[in-house]
Amino acid sequence: MEIATRMSRLGTESAFEVLARARALERAGREIIHLEIGEPDFDTPVHIREAAKRALDAGATHYGPAAGLPELREAIAKHVSATRGVPISPEEVVVTPGGKPIMFFTILALVNAGDEVIHPNPGFPIYESVVNFVGGVPVPIPLREENGFGFDMDEFVRRLSPRTRLIIINSPQNPTGGVLDRTQLERIATAAVERGIPILTDEIYREFLYEGESTSILGFPGVREHAVLLDGFSKTYAMTGWRLGYGVMPVPLAEHVTRLMVNSASCTASFVQLAGLAALEGDQTPVARMVAEFKRRRDLIVDGLNRLPGVSCARPRGAFYVFPNVRRTGRPSGEIAERLLSEAGVAVLPGTAFGAHGEGYLRLSYANSEGNLRTALDRMRPVFESAAGR
Numbered sequence: 218m219e220i221a222t223r224m225s226r227l228g229t230e231s232a233f234e235v236l237a238r239a240r241a242l243e244r245a246g247r248e249i250i251h252l253e254i255g256e257p258d259f260d261t262p263v264h265i266r267e268a269a270k271r272a273l274d275a276g277a278t279h280y281g282p283a284a285g286l287p288e289l290r291e292a293i294a295k296h297v298s299a300t301r302g303v304p305i306s307p308e309e310v311v312v313t314p315g316g317k318p319i320m321f322f323t324i325l326a327l328v329n330a331g332d333e334v335i336h337p338n339p340g341f342p343i344y345e346s347v348v349n350f351v352g353g354v355p356v357p358i359p360l361r362e363e364n365g366f367g368f369d370m371d372e373f374v375r376r377l378s379p380r381t382r383l384i385i386i387n388s389p390q391n392p393t394g395g396v397l398d399r400t401q402l403e404r405i406a407t408a409a410v411e412r413g414i415p416i417l418t419d420e421i422y423r424e425f426l427y428e429g430e431s432t433s434i435l436g437f438p439g440v441r442e443h444a445v446l447l448d449g450f451s452k453t454y455a456m457t458g459w460r461l462g463y464g465v466m467p468v469p470l471a472e473h474v475t476r477l478m479v480n481s482a483s484c485t486a487s488f489v490q491l492a493g494l495a496a497l498e499g500d501q502t503p504v505a506r507m508v509a510e511f512k513r514r515r516d517l518i519v520d521g522l523n524r525l526p527g528v529s530c531a532r533p534r535g536a537f538y539v540f541p542n543v544r545r546t547g548r549p550s551g552e553i554a555e556r557l558l559s560e561a562g563v564a565v566l567p568g569t570a571f572g573a574h575g576e577g578y579l580r581l582s583y584a585n586s587e588g589n590l591r592t593a594l595d596r597m598r599p600v601f602e603s604a605a606g607r
């Protein structure tokens with residue numbers, strides 16, 4: 218079968234490839250600790266599961282409107298208005314199966330061949346993949362450890378051009394756990410609004426913030442009219458497998474994104490949307506409990522990593538990832554990640570899975586039990602001792 222040439226431009230997410238390799242090792246009898254995949258290890262809170270069961274029994278098993286059930290769009294509009302401090306109407310909300318389609322649809326709807334798209338590097342690999350897929354030109358902005366893995370603002374300003382068609386930001390960030398501070402957001406907002414460049418703000422880790430205040434770029438003057446907010450239920454409510462996310466965007470773009478839904482998934486599963494409604498309107502204490510637990514684990518893993526030879530790890534303010542610097546080992550991060558999997562049975566990702574500027578780093582997800590994190594740290598030690606030449 219001859220494959221269309223555009224497929225050669227579509228990348229992938231290495232987390233799923235490493236997961237597959239780790240699973241293959243498990244089938245062969247190895248015991249693996251999974252620190253490669255970005256999903257909460259918590260179960261979806263019980264009241265959300267109960268709502269889904271009730272919805273199924275009540276017959277919410279049919280097609281629904283392509284942009285989402287009106288009651289969920291309304292609840293999302295209310296939630297986003299309250300959390301970002303800007304008035305949002307339900308017509309600006311499109312519900313999708315996970316947050317990821319918002320990335321795909323926004324880029325499809327906005328980026329022409331030859332258009333430039335600014336994105337963070339290291340960053341979520343799907344941004345660059347989809348920009349390449351549509352024939353756009355990815356313009357990576359380095360995130361540097363020295364400035365808390367924020368945008369290199371000088372580079373950002375230098376890389377803006379008359380062909381810049383979209384600016385993608387992600388805060389709190391995957392893979393570094395970094396958070397863009399108010400000053401950085403303000404500078405990005407001002408530059409984008411002045412030039413009329415749309416912003417895609419990926420805030421899927423918004424609830425996972427351990428220090429400081431949560432600021433959305435949506436709140437800066439003029440941004441709302443130019444921005445797409447990506448958020449969803451996967452991380453906040455431990456609902457990765459349910460596939461439920463949303464975008465908030467100006468109505469004319471929402472209409473195009475809805476047409477992309479009609480042409481692809483038709484709609485998001487109806488009973489899943491009703492579970493999402495229960496999530497937004499119900500008890501938020503399970504979220505607070507999970508975030509408090511993640512903060513404890515963050516401290517455990519950061520302290521543990523900093524005790525390993527050749528490793529130094531900044532304490533990230535958000536998400537549930539750490540991005541330790543392993544340059545002092547003198548070995549490429551791909552080699553270290555490979556050795557950690559094959560020799561220590563600990564699956565992690567090399568920083569390069571998130572772009573060239575990730576070289577010298579690993580990404581570990583600490584969405585795993587405290588016991589497993591401690592065991593993983595113990596098992597990693599001999600690999601680092603040997604890599605560091607001890």
Ligand SMILES: Cc1ncc(COP(=O)(O)O)c(C=O)c1O
Binds near residue numbers: 318419
């Ligand atoms: C930065 C970022 N954005 C979006 C997503 C997609 O989330 P979802 O599972 O809701 O599609 C992820 C998932 O890993 C992510 O890390």
